Amino acid sequence: MFTALFLFFLWRPISLGTTTGLFTALKHAFRRPVTLQYPTEQPVLAPRFMAHPVLTWDFEVDEPYCTGCLICMKICPTDVITVSMKDNEKFASEDSKRRKIVDDFKLDVADCIMCGLCVDYCNFDAIVMSDHFDASVDNRSNLVHDLQTLLDEGKGQQEKGRWSPPATKKSQRRSAAQAKVSKPSSSEEAKESTSEENEIETD
Amino acid sequence: METKATVIRDENSETAELRINMGPQHPATHGVFRMVLTLDGERVVTVEPHIGYLHRGSEKLTEGENFQQITTLFDRLDYISNFNNEWVYVRTVERAMEVEIPERAEFIRIILGELNRIASHFLFYGTYGLDIGAMNPVMIGFRERERIQALFEGVSGARMMHNYFRVGGVKEDLPDGFVPAINALLEHLKKGYEDAKNILTESEIFIERTAGIGALDAERTLDYGVTGPVLRAAGVDYDIRKADPYSMYSDLDFSVPLGSHGDCYDRYMVRMLEIEQSIKIIEQCIRRLPDGPIQGKVSRILRPPEGDFFVHGENPRGDLGVYLVSTGGTVRPYRLKIRGPSFSNLMALSSMMEGAYLADSTVILGSLDIVLGEVDR
Amino acid sequence: MNISDYISIFAIVFVMFNGILGSVLVVIYGERKVLARLQQRIGPSRTGPWGILQTLADAVKLVLKEDIRPQNSDRIIFYLAPLIIFTPIFMLWVVLPFGSGLVLGDIDLGLFYVSALLGLSVVGMVAAGWSSNSKYAMLGSARSAAQLISYELPLILSILSVGLFAQLFTDNPFNLSSIVNAQAGLPFIFVMPLAFVLFLIGGLAETARIPFDIPHADEEIVGGAFVEYSGIRWGAFQLSEYTGLITMAFLASILFLGGWSGPFSDKFVWLQPFYISSKTAFIILLAFWIRAPLPRLRIDQLMAFAWKAIIPISFANFILVSLVVFIGDRISLPIFQIQLILGLLNLISMIALAYLLTSRRKRRLAVYRERWGEK
Numbered sequence: 001m002f003t004a005l006f007l008f009f010l011w012r013p014i015s016l017g018t019t020t021g022l023f024t025a026l027k028h029a030f031r032r033p034v035t036l037q038y039p040t041e042q043p044v045l046a047p048r049f050m051a052h053p054v055l056t057w058d059f060e061v062d063e064p065y066c067t068g069c070l071i072c073m074k075i076c077p078t079d080v081i082t083v084s085m086k087d088n089e090k091f092a093s094e095d096s097k098r099r100k101i102v103d104d105f106k107l108d109v110a111d112c113i114m115c116g117l118c119v120d121y122c123n124f125d126a127i128v129m130s131d132h133f134d135a136s137v138d139n140r141s142n143l144v145h146d147l148q149t150l151l152d153e154g155k156g157q158q159e160k161g162r163w164s165p166p167a168t169k170k171s172q173r174r175s176a177a178q179a180k181v182s183k184p185s186s187s188e189e190a191k192e193s194t195s196e197e198n199e200i201e202t203d
Numbered sequence: 204m205e206t207k208a209t210v211i212r213d214e215n216s217e218t219a220e221l222r223i224n225m226g227p228q229h230p231a232t233h234g235v236f237r238m239v240l241t242l243d244g245e246r247v248v249t250v251e252p253h254i255g256y257l258h259r260g261s262e263k264l265t266e267g268e269n270f271q272q273i274t275t276l277f278d279r280l281d282y283i284s285n286f287n288n289e290w291v292y293v294r295t296v297e298r299a300m301e302v303e304i305p306e307r308a309e310f311i312r313i314i315l316g317e318l319n320r321i322a323s324h325f326l327f328y329g330t331y332g333l334d335i336g337a338m339n340p341v342m343i344g345f346r347e348r349e350r351i352q353a354l355f356e357g358v359s360g361a362r363m364m365h366n367y368f369r370v371g372g373v374k375e376d377l378p379d380g381f382v383p384a385i386n387a388l389l390e391h392l393k394k395g396y397e398d399a400k401n402i403l404t405e406s407e408i409f410i411e412r413t414a415g416i417g418a419l420d421a422e423r424t425l426d427y428g429v430t431g432p433v434l435r436a437a438g439v440d441y442d443i444r445k446a447d448p449y450s451m452y453s454d455l456d457f458s459v460p461l462g463s464h465g466d467c468y469d470r471y472m473v474r475m476l477e478i479e480q481s482i483k484i485i486e487q488c489i490r491r492l493p494d495g496p497i498q499g500k501v502s503r504i505l506r507p508p509e510g511d512f513f514v515h516g517e518n519p520r521g522d523l524g525v526y527l528v529s530t531g532g533t534v535r536p537y538r539l540k541i542r543g544p545s546f547s548n549l550m551a552l553s554s555m556m557e558g559a560y561l562a563d564s565t566v567i568l569g570s571l572d573i574v575l576g577e578v579d580r
Numbered sequence: 581m582n583i584s585d586y587i588s589i590f591a592i593v594f595v596m597f598n599g600i601l602g603s604v605l606v607v608i609y610g611e612r613k614v615l616a617r618l619q620q621r622i623g624p625s626r627t628g629p630w631g632i633l634q635t636l637a638d639a640v641k642l643v644l645k646e647d648i649r650p651q652n653s654d655r656i657i658f659y660l661a662p663l664i665i666f667t668p669i670f671m672l673w674v675v676l677p678f679g680s681g682l683v684l685g686d687i688d689l690g691l692f693y694v695s696a697l698l699g700l701s702v703v704g705m706v707a708a709g710w711s712s713n714s715k716y717a718m719l720g721s722a723r724s725a726a727q728l729i730s731y732e733l734p735l736i737l738s739i740l741s742v743g744l745f746a747q748l749f750t751d752n753p754f755n756l757s758s759i760v761n762a763q764a765g766l767p768f769i770f771v772m773p774l775a776f777v778l779f780l781i782g783g784l785a786e787t788a789r790i791p792f793d794i795p796h797a798d799e800e801i802v803g804g805a806f807v808e809y810s811g812i813r814w815g816a817f818q819l820s821e822y823t824g825l826i827t828m829a830f831l832a833s834i835l836f837l838g839g840w841s842g843p844f845s846d847k848f849v850w851l852q853p854f855y856i857s858s859k860t861a862f863i864i865l866l867a868f869w870i871r872a873p874l875p876r877l878r879i880d881q882l883m884a885f886a887w888k889a890i891i892p893i894s895f896a897n898f899i900l901v902s903l904v905v906f907i908g909d910r911i912s913l914p915i916f917q918i919q920l921i922l923g924l925l926n927l928i929s930m931i932a933l934a935y936l937l938t939s940r941r942k943r944r945l946a947v948y949r950e951r952w953g954e955k
């Protein structure tokens with residue numbers, strides 16, 4: 001009887017404002033927790049997830065895609081990439097179409113801001129963003145990745161299926177993305193833009 | 204017998220004002236912000252804000268970066284609403300170079316920008332609840348923001364530092380399955396919004412703590428150059444999306460929630476209702492999302508012509524303006540001035556806080572919803 | 581007293597003390613888990629199965645931490661303050677009965693003892709805040725002095741009204757065991773719900789829990805009186821806080837929920853501690869639940885709530901109970917009828933109060949409705 005009376009008379013004044021909050025909290029207790037128990041449960045990473053960039057490997061020719069063209073080095077906002085190029089021996093023996101190839105490639109992951117600009121501006125699909133988000137090491141110098149490490153990591157990414165060699169060239173894909181909006185009227189203009197594409201000025 | 208209300212104060216005893224230093228290490232200063240408060244008992248007499256603990260020289264740094272690289276700096280200005288920051292910057296360069304942007308890219312930008320506004324307001328909701336002492340709001344706020352960020356990760360590859368907007372469009376097209384994903388997300392957000400509303404909006408303790416606190420009337424908000432929800436809470440109808448429409452906003456149907464008293468409660472409510480409006484905008488955009496290219500015709504090297512250009516946009520915190528001076532033909536700006544909403548809003552702090560209680564100081568600061576990354580730049 | 585008496589006293593105190601420490605660990609773990617569930621989290625889950633060793637690990641960490649004393653602090657008081665807070669709360673447990681006869685000192689003026697000791701913790705708070713030479717700590721201690729003193733009154737008045745009512749049943753109305761025995765028929769919560777609510781509010785305020793946690797107010801004064809303490813001294817504050825919470829819940833279950841009595845409790849004695857601890861746990865859970873979504877009041881609102889609402893109501897309640905008991909005793913009504921009358925009167929006054937407060941709450945809510953309701 002008391003309960004009925006209580007509910008009847010007290011419920012209306014009580015069931016305002018704050019009480020709604022209390023019951024909302026109570027409702028949450030019966031929902032599934034949203035926590036991800038990190039080291040035991042791994043997050044599902046999006047296909048586009050960006051950790052630091054790595055270099056890709058051309059399995060057909062068995063050499064890196066990277067020609068050491070320095071564009072990524074110039075576009076990197078934090079200047080963490082150092083590249084040098086050399087003559088490609090396989091070009092001389094006509095195994096490969098790459099006249100020049102990367103000689104050394106250093107990436108300081110400690111300063112990389114994972115912006116993806118290097119990937120965006122590389123014309124040879126030679127660099128891709130990896131999913132190595134747990135990149136912690138116990139010594140800062142271990143964060144400077146050299147060519148071999150980057151290529152190994154890149155192979156790992158390719159094996160995982162995060163990256164596979166695209167059918168078309170990057171510059172073609174780029175112009176396809178912007179083709180329809182304002183068609184380049186004359187062929188001269190198109191030529192101009194492609195010649196510009198391959199260099200990033202740093203004056 | 205005559206009775207008279209008297210203030211009981213011993214004439215011989217002296218009271219002293221207490222100066223306390225709140226921050227830079229303090230749980231409620233939203234980053235590294237420092238206030239020196241002079242207290243009379245529990246009342247705040249004066250407040251001196253000290254800023255600059257997060258100064259990274261962003262404006263100066265832009266002078267050493269290419270136009271393509273500056274987007275990364277804008278990501279890190281107001282690190283709660285990254286897409287909106289990038290957007291204002293790329294619009295500045297687009298205006299300078301007179302780039303035409305494909306419609307699909309515009310809609311993608313609106314969807315992401317509005318989602319980011321929702322995320323930012325949910326974060327505000329959470330931290331504001333925490334400022335007032337409630338624990339549940341922060342969990343709800345973060346839960347919803349986390350869902351939005353998961354979607355962002357699918358689109359741009361990063362949860363916060365996206366670097367996704369490009370001059371002329373966006374970096375890549377939306378991923379497969381984006382539309383179903385965002386529809387599911389919006390359903391979640393509506394539910395989360397209900398939860399959020401149930402806990403604080405009508406709670407008497409919350410109203411008691413915020414209504415009438417830190418009020419700024421319309422005139423003073425204008426004097427201080429306050430923008431965003433803080434301005435609209437005072438009843439001034441100024442939203443750049445309406446007042447100076449950019450992108451496709453003039454085609455979209457949404458309203459601007461306005462407050463009447465300009466106090467902390469109105470600021471809270473304006474933000475909460477903006478979540479509703481943003482959801483509405485996104486739903487319209489998804490319906491109208493066209494196919495087509497996502498990148499306008501821009502050369503890979505950006506060389507804006509000589510001149511100075513000013514573009515502003517409605518960020519979750521207010522009016523973010525970018526003033527670009529270009530000498531023409533160079534790949535770097537000569538000068539790039541950022542007008543941060545948090546910084547301008549913070550200027551009104553002392554006039555709101557004087558005479559309030561010590562406990563109100565965090566409530567008032569929280570209601571401004573500042574991000575120190577943008578205040579100090 | 582010979583040596584064996586000392587040894588047995590020592591053994592009992594040792595067991596009691598460690599039992600309380602253990603239950604504090606359980607309560608802290610429970611709070612973290614329950615709060616986590618109320619917020620769709622998991623809570624501690626890594627130390628031991630389901631994270632049950634988390635508080636123990638935290639305690640070990642606190643013990644191992646460096647003990648820091650701020651410069652220019654008052655050394656003696658600074659070191660004494662944790663003890664001053666700590667001791668009275670533990671001394672309370674001397675009179676609290678776990679079962680019939682299962683009590684250390686069954687003193688006749690148990691209720692007075694309890695209310696006297698409850699008032700002592702404010703001394704420690706002020707001592708801690710004053711001695712640590714920190715403005716935040718001083719503000720915190722001033723706040724807690726104001727709050728604890730204001731909320732002591734409704735707490736003690738509701739305790740006393742229980743004592744008054746227990747007069748009808750026993751010659752020994754201030755003895756906690758006889759109060760429990762008096763509730764064998766009908767727990768006092770059904771007779772005096774108003775006093776129970778007042779006791780809960782006072783208890784929440786005394787233990788400085790949300791929405792009354794102004795003395796700590798993490799977002800304003802960062803912990804209040806014990807902001808300068810570290811290591812095990814800070815742990816002692818935390819310990820006494822949670823012991824305070826347990827004590828309040830225990831007292832509430834003794835005074836209003838019928839203590840150890842329950843179905844078959846007089847046949848099976850071993851059921852009694854189980855009953856009383858589950859009642860205590862229920863009230864503690866209530867406190868956790870309240871903590872999750874509610875914001876904190878401001879100091880002036882808190883004081884206004886105490887002096888303008890709670891204290892007058894508790895005086896009125898006290899007068900109501902004493903009038904009913906006095907008149908009922910005079911005209912020698914049977915106890916059942918007195919209970920019924922008091923219960924009904926209480927219920928009516930609660931409803932009246934609820935509607936009275938509702939008008940005030942509505943005024944608050946009107947802020948929302950007027951400004952934002954129609955749009």
Ligand code: SF4
Pocket residue numbers: 065066067068069070071072073083102121122123124125126127
């Ligand atoms: S831009 Fe591409 S090809 Fe050129 S150096 Fe960088 S990774 Fe190699």
Ligand code: SF4
Pocket residue numbers: 052053075076077078079080081107111112113114115116117118119
């Ligand atoms: S991701 Fe950005 S910061 Fe990192 S190497 Fe590439 S361009 Fe440089």
